[in-house]
Amino acid sequence: MDLIRLKNVKKQYKNGVTAIYDLSLSIKKGSFVFIIGGSGSGKSTLIKMLYREEKPTSGSIIVGGVNVAKLRNKKVYKLRRKLGIVFQDYRLLPKLNVYENVAFTLEVLGEKKDEIRRKVLKALELVGLKNKVHNYPDQLSGGEQQRVAIARAIVNEPKLLICDEPTGNLDPERSMEIVKVLEEINKTCGTTVLMATHDKEIVNKMQKQVIVLKEGRLIKQEERGTYSEAF
Amino acid sequence: MKLFRMLLRSIRDAFKSVFRNFSLSLASISCITITLIIVALSILASFNVENFTKEIEKDMTIVVFVDNGTSEKKIDELEEQIKKLSNVDSYVFKGKETVKAEMQEESDIFKAIMTEWNEENNPLKDTFQVKVKEIAKISETAKKIKSLDGVSVVRYGEGMVDQMVTAFQSIEKVAYGIVIALVVVTVFLIINTIKLTIFSRKREISIMRLVGASNFTIKTPFIIEGMVLGLIGSIIPVCLVLFGYLAFYQYFNGYLYSKLIQLIAPEPFIYMVSLMVIGIGILVGMIGSASAVRKYLKV
Numbered sequence: 001m002d003l004i005r006l007k008n009v010k011k012q013y014k015n016g017v018t019a020i021y022d023l024s025l026s027i028k029k030g031s032f033v034f035i036i037g038g039s040g041s042g043k044s045t046l047i048k049m050l051y052r053e054e055k056p057t058s059g060s061i062i063v064g065g066v067n068v069a070k071l072r073n074k075k076v077y078k079l080r081r082k083l084g085i086v087f088q089d090y091r092l093l094p095k096l097n098v099y100e101n102v103a104f105t106l107e108v109l110g111e112k113k114d115e116i117r118r119k120v121l122k123a124l125e126l127v128g129l130k131n132k133v134h135n136y137p138d139q140l141s142g143g144e145q146q147r148v149a150i151a152r153a154i155v156n157e158p159k160l161l162i163c164d165e166p167t168g169n170l171d172p173e174r175s176m177e178i179v180k181v182l183e184e185i186n187k188t189c190g191t192t193v194l195m196a197t198h199d200k201e202i203v204n205k206m207q208k209q210v211i212v213l214k215e216g217r218l219i220k221q222e223e224r225g226t227y228s229e230a231f
Numbered sequence: 232m233k234l235f236r237m238l239l240r241s242i243r244d245a246f247k248s249v250f251r252n253f254s255l256s257l258a259s260i261s262c263i264t265i266t267l268i269i270v271a272l273s274i275l276a277s278f279n280v281e282n283f284t285k286e287i288e289k290d291m292t293i294v295v296f297v298d299n300g301t302s303e304k305k306i307d308e309l310e311e312q313i314k315k316l317s318n319v320d321s322y323v324f325k326g327k328e329t330v331k332a333e334m335q336e337e338s339d340i341f342k343a344i345m346t347e348w349n350e351e352n353n354p355l356k357d358t359f360q361v362k363v364k365e366i367a368k369i370s371e372t373a374k375k376i377k378s379l380d381g382v383s384v385v386r387y388g389e390g391m392v393d394q395m396v397t398a399f400q401s402i403e404k405v406a407y408g409i410v411i412a413l414v415v416v417t418v419f420l421i422i423n424t425i426k427l428t429i430f431s432r433k434r435e436i437s438i439m440r441l442v443g444a445s446n447f448t449i450k451t452p453f454i455i456e457g458m459v460l461g462l463i464g465s466i467i468p469v470c471l472v473l474f475g476y477l478a479f480y481q482y483f484n485g486y487l488y489s490k491l492i493q494l495i496a497p498e499p500f501i502y503m504v505s506l507m508v509i510g511i512g513i514l515v516g517m518i519g520s521a522s523a524v525r526k527y528l529k530v
Contacts, residue, residue, distance in 0.1 A: 074446060081443035091438055105442040107240065110233040152442070
């Protein structure tokens with residue numbers, strides 16, 4: 001079953017730059033997909049359209065049965081509750097500690113306190129940070145901060161986890177740790193993981209599905225793909 | 232239950248934010264305080280003015296003197312004509328004998344002089360005592376009555392009262408103008424305060440959006456913050472109303488200058504005014520924050 005299906009998607013920004021030309025692809029539920037491509041390949045735009053930060057100029061984007069392209073601004077929050085999103089720059093709240101940062105998601109949704117506690121601890125255990133609950137973001141390393149961000153993204157048990165260059169600020173060793181965490185989430189929770197990256201080593205090591213974009217077009221989509229130098 | 236939890240969280244956040252940006256909040260709060268003090272004074276004054284103009288109006292009477300030697304039939308006709316005037320509320324006919332008796336009761340000197348008067352040589356006149364509906368039109372009504380046949384003189388408060396009423400009315404208008412201007416300034420200050428809060432919490436707001444907070448959840452804390460500013464700003468004005476008016480009332484023994492100008496008794500008047508002041512404070516805060524949220528919080 002497809003979780004994501006794009007059909008003839010085109011995205012032209014207001015300044016006239018076209019980021020995506022006629023893109024059609026589908027991603028199965030429960031898969032782990034790398035989206036790769038250099039700068040200007042349109043991968044960031046693609047990701048932003050998936051969580052409805054940007055709207056496509058034309059075409060349809062179905063995520064979990066909802067046409068995101070036609071989603072009204074007021075309803076976007078309903079989509080976001082089904083997604084987890086991780087960024088390169090972590091986006092943690094500096095004044096909150098690890099526990100509070102992860103709990104923030106559930107607090108905003110108005111969940112009960114003991115329910116929040118249970119879910120937050122479970123998510124932190126999954127990313128291996130259960131012993132740093134009371135630390136603040138500036139007391140953590142980059143890799144740890146990113147794991148907090150991942151915990152925050154998965155605490156609400158989303159069907160889809162979108163990661164926009166999550167290892168961009170990390171050294172190769174930490175990057176590998178992060179990807180392992182993502183793989184773990186993909187396996188144990190059945191969460192579909194979508195990861196945009198340009199880290200060749202990771203892609204080649206993981207042997208996962210690969211979507212390659214270049215200049216706004218789909219170059220190839222293959223199972224157990226590798227990062228070839230051809231583009 | 233979920234809504235209640237989110238509301239509690241909003242209120243907690245609002246109080247936190249007020250104290251986090253205290254210097255800025257203080258500017259809004261003091262502006263609200265000054266506005267509300269003037270609003271409170273205006274309310275106190277206008278209610279009192281309204282109260283005692285009503286009291287004065289109750290006593291206002293047009294006295295219509297009927298020419299001596301007017302026949303009974305003519306007097307009945309006059310009565311019909313007065314009755315028909317639109318501004319006439321009620322009237323009483325007092326014959327000259329009644330007037331004589333009343334005057335005799337009032338003083339011993341009158342009594343001595345008037346005992347010699349009889350039906351024939353009584354120089355007093357038959358009168359109608361007319362009460363009007365609208366005090367502002369009293370001179371007009373008096374003129375109309377004067378033009379009737381058989382009426383010699385018409386007397387009433389002779390301008391003093393309606394001048395007083397118009398003076399009070401114009402004072403009220405000026406007060407309303409000042410209040411409105413102050414409210415506008417306050418609203419702008421609140422918009423500015425909330426704007427800065429929104430900017431200082433941009434990161435938090437963007438993360439809230441990412442994790443799927445609804446617009447309602449994002450907006451409510453800011454609107455409540457405006458209401459909290461209004462509430463805090465109304466503390467001093469309310470104290471002023473509660474204790475100030477009471478002291479004022481007691482100092483003047485309940486009336487100003489003459490017994491004519493009666494003050495409204497403090498209870499329950501001051502509680503009502505306090506509630507109004509708090510209500511206006513919260514409302515002004517809410518309007519300010521709501522428009523700031525609409526302007527600067529693009530959700």
